[in-house]
């Protein structure tokens with residue numbers, strides 16, 4: 045390599061390094077910013093709980109809010125951990141557990157309960173239609189990496205709560221398909237433009253209307269869902285019509301026993 049090419053190569057590498065550094069510093073700022081909001085909310089709730097003049101009914105609501113903010117925190121931290129792992133290790137290997145036999149209806153109910161307080165605060169309801177699970181799956185369990193799939197479902201549920209209209213319901217169903225079974229989560233609120241459908245699964249992408257409604261966000265949620273489903277040889281898809289968005293997690297039939 046001539047001295048001239050070597051110099052150009054070094055200059056290129058320096059430029060690249062600068063870009064990576066700036067990106068990771070932006071990422072850290074984003075993480076810090078996102079963690080601060082729920083922590084502050086918890087702090088203020090605790091302040092109000094200490095106040096003797098606050099009526100007991102209001103204190104119940106405050107406790108509910110503490111629980112809900114803590115759920116958001118745990119959820120965010122799990123996403124950040126998965127993201128940083130993906131950056132260095134391209135297939136989430138570090139997080140791979142042995143697949144477990146999971147009762148997917150039970151899992152859906154537990155996750156819906158986790159997000160119920162957050163939904164309740166904005167007059168939304170999360171409904172798990174358990175008869176659809178009985179029809180599609182019966183008593184079968186599904187062999188999956190439970191924590192990862194739980195995080196995927198949570199990411200979709202979190203979006204559904206965040207981006208849906210006040211006084212609407214979020215519906216979780218199971219459906220039989222040609223190749224297997226899908227879990228669907230339907231919400232009604234911010235419309236997703238059909239031209240945007242591909243982009244929303246990309247790392248870091250956020251819809252314009254979503255940003256306007258909820259300024260805090262990372263655009264990592266659906267990207268992680270996609271990666272987690274690929275790890276299970278499944279996929280994620282979206283059907284959208286005006287204000288209705290239906291996200292589907294597709295699992296292969298041979299995982300159910």
Ligand SMILES: Nc1ncnc2c1ncn2[C@@H]1O[C@H](COP(=O)(O)OP(=O)(O)O)[C@@H](O)[C@H]1O
Nearest residue numbers: 203204207244250251254261262263264265266
């Ligand atoms: N239930 C939903 N209703 C409307 N828009 C949604 C919904 N879920 C996801 N989106 C769109 O997909 C984008 C990407 O979602 P996500 O990856 O979770 O990032 P974030 O929630 O941080 O913006 C959102 O910014 C939003 O535009």
Ligand SMILES: [Mg+2]
Nearest residue numbers: 199203265266
């Ligand atoms: Mg999200």
